[in-house]
Amino acid sequence: MAYLELKNVCKTYEDASGGTEVLSNINLTIEEGEFVAIVGFTGSGKTTLVNLINGLIKPTSGEVLFKGVPVTDTSHERGVIFQNYSLLPWLTVGQNVYMAVKEAFPKESKEKLQAIVKDYVAMVSLSPAINKRPKELSGGMRQRVAVARALAMNPEMIIMDEPLGALDALTRGNLQDEILNIWSKDKRTALLITNDVDEGIYMADRIIPLKPGPNATLGPEFTIDIERPRDKTSLNDNETYKKNRNAIIEYLMDIGNERKSVSNETYELPEISPKSFVA
Numbered sequence: 001m002a003y004l005e006l007k008n009v010c011k012t013y014e015d016a017s018g019g020t021e022v023l024s025n026i027n028l029t030i031e032e033g034e035f036v037a038i039v040g041f042t043g044s045g046k047t048t049l050v051n052l053i054n055g056l057i058k059p060t061s062g063e064v065l066f067k068g069v070p071v072t073d074t075s076h077e078r079g080v081i082f083q084n085y086s087l088l089p090w091l092t093v094g095q096n097v098y099m100a101v102k103e104a105f106p107k108e109s110k111e112k113l114q115a116i117v118k119d120y121v122a123m124v125s126l127s128p129a130i131n132k133r134p135k136e137l138s139g140g141m142r143q144r145v146a147v148a149r150a151l152a153m154n155p156e157m158i159i160m161d162e163p164l165g166a167l168d169a170l171t172r173g174n175l176q177d178e179i180l181n182i183w184s185k186d187k188r189t190a191l192l193i194t195n196d197v198d199e200g201i202y203m204a205d206r207i208i209p210l211k212p213g214p215n216a217t218l219g220p221e222f223t224i225d226i227e228r229p230r231d232k233t234s235l236n237d238n239e240t241y242k243k244n245r246n247a248i249i250e251y252l253m254d255i256g257n258e259r260k261s262v263s264n265e266t267y268e269l270p271e272i273s274p275k276s277f278v279a
């Protein structure tokens, strides 16, 4: 049985003119322990897809199944790391993680919960900042807290919605490694949504492009058959990496061009001319 399965999932956001189908016929299967990345253009429907899998919104038609059971609500079994950290500003790093852990394990003792918080804060190298509030942290540190918070709840599946998009290249690279370390240690199932092909190839077992919407749908998948742990510096010379990178970028460029050529939008430029020109 597939761990996560989307069967012919469609999502339309209703509006006064009837609505737009953002996602069309999404079929996706993820097996236990797999790391899958979905790459897509901005606005193609990636967050909509995450919200459907997370149970925050319902499909207009089709089914989302987690371990064979239809997803009808959010659950601690699926931990989401969002792109905007979403930390509570009045709580410290430790308190932000504690709150989530308490919600996930309401019957555990305070001491046990505090020990979990300490472990996960240490795991993302933030022990010295455990008593700081979000406004005292850099963007990279805040995202680390968000990672610790999601993982401390011990979800069976980690869903990441462009979690590293706002970070500089160095911080991004470090956090990619931290997420991979945690994923490989506990062998959880992971879904990464990203607009960065290199990030997808470095982290995932499979990459699936999301064709731009409206009516966005998943394209052909690319299997990244590169041994783990992967070495970022030697990846550039790896033939499998180069082959996949070129194929994915070519595919994305082709569908990008296709989208441009079918666009009916026309732009009228205003008729203006300078009243006077002084050299």
Ligand SMILES: Nc1ncnc2c1ncn2[C@@H]1O[C@H](COP(=O)(O)OP(=O)(O)OP(=O)(O)O)[C@@H](O)[C@H]1O
Residues within 6 Å of the ligand: 013, 022, 040, 041, 042, 043, 044, 045, 046, 047, 048, 049
């Ligand atoms: N609640 C909503 N109501 C109406 N339309 C929505 C809603 N949420 C998203 N959309 C529309 O659906 C489309 C896809 O949005 P979504 O946020 O899923 O894309 P995305 O790929 O995550 O974008 P980005 O990369 O910019 O974060 C957009 O055109 C957006 O305007």
